[in-house]
Amino acid sequence: MSLIPDLPDGFEQICCEICGHDDRMLLASRTDLFLGGDIVFHMHKCLKCGVIYQYPRPTSAKMVDFYPSEYQQYTHGVHKENNLARFFRRYGLQKRCKIVMKYLSNGRLLDVGCATGDFLSEMRLQPQWKVVGIEPSHAAAVYAHKEVSLDIVAGFLNNPPFAQHSFDVITMWDVLEHVYNPQVVIHRAANLLRPGGILIVNHPNLDSIDRRIFKNVWLGYELPRHLYLFPSNLLQSLMVKAGLIEITRKSVYGSHAATASSLMFIIEKRFGYGMFTQYLRKFIFSKIARFILMPYFKLIDYYRRGSNITAVFQKIP
Numbered sequence: 001m002s003l004i005p006d007l008p009d010g011f012e013q014i015c016c017e018i019c020g021h022d023d024r025m026l027l028a029s030r031t032d033l034f035l036g037g038d039i040v041f042h043m044h045k046c047l048k049c050g051v052i053y054q055y056p057r058p059t060s061a062k063m064v065d066f067y068p069s070e071y072q073q074y075t076h077g078v079h080k081e082n083n084l085a086r087f088f089r090r091y092g093l094q095k096r097c098k099i100v101m102k103y104l105s106n107g108r109l110l111d112v113g114c115a116t117g118d119f120l121s122e123m124r125l126q127p128q129w130k131v132v133g134i135e136p137s138h139a140a141a142v143y144a145h146k147e148v149s150l151d152i153v154a155g156f157l158n159n160p161p162f163a164q165h166s167f168d169v170i171t172m173w174d175v176l177e178h179v180y181n182p183q184v185v186i187h188r189a190a191n192l193l194r195p196g197g198i199l200i201v202n203h204p205n206l207d208s209i210d211r212r213i214f215k216n217v218w219l220g221y222e223l224p225r226h227l228y229l230f231p232s233n234l235l236q237s238l239m240v241k242a243g244l245i246e247i248t249r250k251s252v253y254g255s256h257a258a259t260a261s262s263l264m265f266i267i268e269k270r271f272g273y274g275m276f277t278q279y280l281r282k283f284i285f286s287k288i289a290r291f292i293l294m295p296y297f298k299l300i301d302y303y304r305r306g307s308n309i310t311a312v313f314q315k316i317p
Helices: 060-066 083-103 118-123 138-148 182-192 209-217 232-241 255-271 275-284 287-292 294-302
Strands: 024-030 041-046 052-054 107-112 129-135 152-154 167-173 193-204 244-250 308-315
Touching: 024 209, 083 118, 083 167, 083 193, 083 308, 107 118, 107 182, 118 129, 118 138, 129 138, 138 152, 167 182, 182 193, 182 232, 193 232, 209 255, 232 244, 232 308, 255 275, 255 287, 255 294, 275 287, 287 294
Parallel strands: 107 129, 107 167, 129 152, 167 193
Antiparallel strands: 024 041, 041 052, 193 308, 244 308
């Protein structure tokens, strides 16, 4: 392995955890565009298997620094929103529920990386479903348990505290790109599923138009929290090794928010964080802008070119 001299404390150099090779090509370098700071993080493409991974990367102990209590996924649940915002957030959550209900009408569901439990709160409103969450952030898990009365376990799927074959559905909404040793996580999920069970994975779409347009500032890189990004064919092959087959793949949600975030990275870099950019941010993320641009996002989602892709896998009976 080619070593980087003077590596900062809390960072590690690794070979590709998917194929074990050390040949890579630099794709993107940038600071943390959400939390700020001067540290530059790097995304590389493995020249052997094609996965895109962060190198060097924060150790698991260091990574805690990049998920502070004010991290947007941990601040508050959908029930704390005003009526209009809650309506639109619930609309997006209901789209996720419909994906689940398309394949199974009842059962036991595990949401991996459930944060404050928004999806689980919506899913438990569906008849005949029992829901459980697992969340690495202790604070978010406590919030979901106390504020929303959900059954939440604080921990990681790398070492899950559940019995084999104990779930009908496992969901990973924007989670797989965050985990260390993703192959281990995939195999753990497969072991927890009953035969015929469903695994749903939403992840950054490497074939998206946004990636081509925004390049280094594409939201999908989200350094340093994103560790691995998967080409669809590679993810399919990893799932097959775990006994799972892909049954569908499409862009379902999040395209407007992803494009708006990437666009704001460029605007804020150019104009700073003054009053102008604050007003522009409000408009770009507004329901009016979403409505105006709806035909465009409908089109790119139809052709699976949205910034996110949702893949559904079934455990081979």
